[in-house]
Amino acid sequence: MKLLKSDQLTTCLRAALLFTGLATGVATQASTVTYTLPDLLTSASYAQANTGQTFSGTGFVGMYSDWWTPPTGEFGHLLGLEGNFSRTVMQVDISALKGSHIRSATLGFDLLKQQIPISSLSTITVTGFATGGALGYTFDAPAPVFGQTSSRQVPLRQSFNVTTLLQSALDADEQWLGLHLENSQMSAWTWTFSGIGHNADSAQVRLMVDYVHPVPEPASLALVLLASLGVWAGRRSAQGGRDETAAGTATGAVSRVH
Numbered sequence: 001m002k003l004l005k006s007d008q009l010t011t012c013l014r015a016a017l018l019f020t021g022l023a024t025g026v027a028t029q030a031s032t033v034t035y036t037l038p039d040l041l042t043s044a045s046y047a048q049a050n051t052g053q054t055f056s057g058t059g060f061v062g063m064y065s066d067w068w069t070p071p072t073g074e075f076g077h078l079l080g081l082e083g084n085f086s087r088t089v090m091q092v093d094i095s096a097l098k099g100s101h102i103r104s105a106t107l108g109f110d111l112l113k114q115q116i117p118i119s120s121l122s123t124i125t126v127t128g129f130a131t132g133g134a135l136g137y138t139f140d141a142p143a144p145v146f147g148q149t150s151s152r153q154v155p156l157r158q159s160f161n162v163t164t165l166l167q168s169a170l171d172a173d174e175q176w177l178g179l180h181l182e183n184s185q186m187s188a189w190t191w192t193f194s195g196i197g198h199n200a201d202s203a204q205v206r207l208m209v210d211y212v213h214p215v216p217e218p219a220s221l222a223l224v225l226l227a228s229l230g231v232w233a234g235r236r237s238a239q240g241g242r243d244e245t246a247a248g249t250a251t252g253a254v255s256r257v258h
Helices: 006-023 163-171 218-257
Strands: 026-037 059-064 074-076 078-082 086-093 101-111 123-129 148-152 156-161 176-183 186-191 205-216
Touching: 026 086, 059 078, 078 101, 078 176, 101 163, 101 186, 123 156, 123 163, 148 156, 148 163, 163 176, 176 186
Parallel strands: none
Antiparallel strands: 026 205, 059 074, 059 086, 078 086, 078 186, 086 176, 101 156, 101 205, 123 148, 123 176
């Protein structure tokens, strides 16, 4: 088989690369996922005073301020949104969404206990921050590393558009998205304590994500194969040149002997 010369090989490779580039390189696959965030507090009692404890996994913890339990505050089995009295922090493992483009992300939860009419004047603010997978006592809102969103409190089911917050966390190559929730009024909460007839999922906290993920197509694979072919052909050409030189040297030596 006759090997291509280097300039011929280059021309063929350029043509092939152009063809595959025109064909297309990457497609996208649309998907949806819903994350369930339960109460992470494992205390057998309603409240826990050890505010130095951290929690792992996807979920939330409710917090009481030092105004309620001085001097340090405490954790509680609730999703609390009661002004300076109780607040809530959450975290979600978003590592499976790495490299994705977020089309929409909605945080929803139920507030089963609300003070009326105070609740109609309340604004709930959600702050996006980094947790590193360890959720701790953070009563005051941290710096909004991934942004903020807010909405007026409504009866029962609350809904927040956190698309920008989630995308910002992914763009920063974070594996965890932290969310801090607080209310402008002391007006709403949901208990999650089994001792009074509730459970860790009583607040029905959900993060619903609609996203697209890049998927390599055959054209992209072809680029890799063509690159490998180029390396292989280059090595064969170099080897062929060395063999011809060696053969010519041997012929010359034989002629001189005769």
